[in-house]
Amino acid sequence: MQLPKLDRILAGEATLQPMLAKARELRALAGLLDGFLPPDLASLARVVNYREGEIVLVASTSAAAAKLRLLAPSLANFFSKQR
Numbered sequence: 809m810q811l812p813k814l815d816r817i818l819a820g821e822a823t824l825q826p827m828l829a830k831a832r833e834l835r836a837l838a839g840l841l842d843g844f845l846p847p848d849l850a851s852l853a854r855v856v857n858y859r860e861g862e863i864v865l866v867a868s869t870s871a872a873a874a875k876l877r878l879l880a881p882s883l884a885n886f887f888s889k890q891r
Contacts, residue, residue, distance in 0.1 A: 830858075833858060834855055834856075834857070834858060837855045837858055837863060837887070838854065838855045840886070840887065840890050841853065841855055841865070841883075844883065844886050845879070849872060849875055849876075852867055852868045852869055852872035853865055853866070853867050853868075853872055853876055854866050854867075854868075863883075863887060
């Protein structure tokens with residue numbers, strides 16, 4: 809499979825490799841999050857970082873943040889089983 813031109817350019821830059829790896833990791837985590845959450849909640853939540861074994865989420869509303877807090881133990885269990 810041939811990479812689009814921008815992907816080939818970025819892949820050739822050694823200094824960008826850590827950032828590209830992080831972006832791929834966050835995209836994979838976002839896909840898992842979307843698959844776990846109900847669609848209405850998934851549309852209000854985003855994975856914004858992963859550091860030191862901790863996934864950082866942001867919610868677009870306080871109600872969505874409250875739901876995510878309630879789901880945190882289940883989410884943590886789900887993510888640990890997926891990784």
